[in-house]
Amino acid sequence: MKVLTLNFLTCAVKTCKSSSDSFPLHPKDAELASDDVEVNPQLLVNLLPRIDWNALRTTSTELGFPQLPEQPPTAEELGADEKVLKDLHSLLIETQIMEGKLVCGHCGHEYAIREGIANFLLPSHLV
């Protein structure tokens, strides 16, 4: 699963839904892979307004990527600075989490990721 996916997922436990600590889930022991994908500047420009930037900053740091700036780049900055564009492309679109866990910051539940597939099925006592 691509790193961008973490911006759209949260803990599956019902009682965690109301807690801001359940998003984003925190990668742990993550093994990453990188796909070679052609850069699509329009995709990045149009993704930025819908990304939770603070969550992405957290995810990026936890995966060992360089710290992202406090504010997301503007469309103009993306157009003008090829490095910013390429770094975001590499993080969001090319990087895959293949193995590891996703941990909820509220309840502590760990979701396993194997072969790039995260498993959000809950044990019966948490459903």
Place this chain on the structure above:
Amino acid sequence: MLPTPSTSHVPYARVYEPAEDSFLLLDTLSSPSETAFLGSRFATPTPTPLALEIGPGSGVVLAFLTAHARTLLGRRDVVTLGIDINRFACRATAETHSRGAGHGHGTFLGAAQGDLAGAVRAHAVDVLVFNPPYVPTDELPAPPSPPSPPPAEMAPPGRDGDSPTTFAEDSRLLALSYAGGRDGMEVTARVVAALPRVLSARGCAYLLLCAGNKPEEVKAGIRGLEGAGRLWRAETVGTSGRQAGWEKLQIVRIWRDL
């Protein structure tokens, strides 16, 4: 006719094989009425839409959406995600996408194993597609066991998607793809109830129903959902042929006016 993604690699003993319902979804999503609806709803410049398919199975519908995003939604910057309760289906969906790579328009994020949209962030989804287990059955099959609690080395091997599985386990995985319980609606009802939480303000959904699901009642129920001051709409936008006066299968589009 837009090309249909190849699913020849999918293990059909344990993953639902594309059938009339899958193809009705493809036909409906690519019909003039729906490309016009989606194209105007997601006209640029607006943020990139996220499309989620619940229960993608082989991945044929989601990969079709990913591959033909520009034709179907009028833009290339579409990101797609699949969530299936069956781990083999997650693998199949990813494989169907990777085989179609290269001529795709959209960006496939991945497939996750999960129970419907339970792990999806509130109001994240712009296009939701669901071909549910709609066949009326006496009971619902048990879901696959989640990974055993730690210590992991104590876990019995092979229960949640690692080979080998038995014929009985394969049958149960397949049953999850079609068995819908009472009126074939037990699973669909949960997805309908989750729509106000899962869909974005501009979000829409395509839901497949069979005659046994009592589609008129389902649509009436959707129109009564909590909509934060905006009325939910539900209309049939695609049908398979009539059988004994009934539409056997239909696709219902669900949305709120912008």
